[in-house]
Amino acid sequence: MPDDNVIYIGNKSVMSYVLAVVTQFNNGFDEVVIKARGRAISRAVDAAEVVKNKFMPGVEVKDLKIGTEQIQGEGGDKANVSSMEITMVTKA
Amino acid sequence: MPDDNVIYIGNKSVMSYVLAVVTQFNNGFDEVVIKARGRAISRAVDAAEVVKNKFMPGVEVKDLKIGTEQIQGEGGDKANVSSMEITMVTKA
Numbered sequence: 001m002p003d004d005n006v007i008y009i010g011n012k013s014v015m016s017y018v019l020a021v022v023t024q025f026n027n028g029f030d031e032v033v034i035k036a037r038g039r040a041i042s043r044a045v046d047a048a049e050v051v052k053n054k055f056m057p058g059v060e061v062k063d064l065k066i067g068t069e070q071i072q073g074e075g076g077d078k079a080n081v082s083s084m085e086i087t088m089v090t091k092a
Numbered sequence: 093m094p095d096d097n098v099i100y101i102g103n104k105s106v107m108s109y110v111l112a113v114v115t116q117f118n119n120g121f122d123e124v125v126i127k128a129r130g131r132a133i134s135r136a137v138d139a140a141e142v143v144k145n146k147f148m149p150g151v152e153v154k155d156l157k158i159g160t161e162q163i164q165g166e167g168g169d170k171a172n173v174s175s176m177e178i179t180m181v182t183k184a
Contacts, residue, residue: 041134045174049160053172064156066178068141080145082137086158 005029009036009044017047022055025090031062034086037069041084048086063087097121101128101136109139114147117182123154126178129161133176140178155179 007020024032036044065085099112116124128136157177162170
């Protein structure tokens with residue numbers, strides 16, 4: 001299954017996403033990507049920090065990316081929204 | 093004045109911080125650092141993206157960092173808060 005190591009951050013609690021990331025590492029992935037848009041970006045950083053500092057000291061942040069995505073509004077209008085990707089890997 | 097090229101993101105509108113960053117580049121700094129904690133992190137990314145995409149095409153993101161800071165609560169208790177630093181530079 002491609003992209004199965006990608007965790008999309010939504011409106012659930014930070015701990016839901018922490019658990020999702022930890023589960024993917026425990027499933028054997030050595031790289032997990034956390035993706036978020038808009039206000040969920042802060043929660044993505046929270047999740048990455050909690051995984052690293054509290055649950056998986058053997059995991060580190062390999063790469064951070066920010067960008068802008070265009071989303072289609074309800075009325076068909078377009079809006080720009082910031083996005084972020086946090087790539088976490090098991091330390092060599 | 094040291095650290096004068098650091099913009100701290102608070103609760104103002106994104107455009108306030110965009111203006112602050114643009115002003116610092118126009119003042120002659122070739123590097124400006126945007127810092128944010130907690131929920132302001134999303135706004136920091138918004139500000140960086142707007143500067144880069146709308147106002148200063150000659151500026152790029154050089155470095156991104158995330159971390160955790162300990163803050164003192166009102167009652168003297170300590171809490172962890174996520175932090176982010178976005179370093180923007182004028183392209184060579």
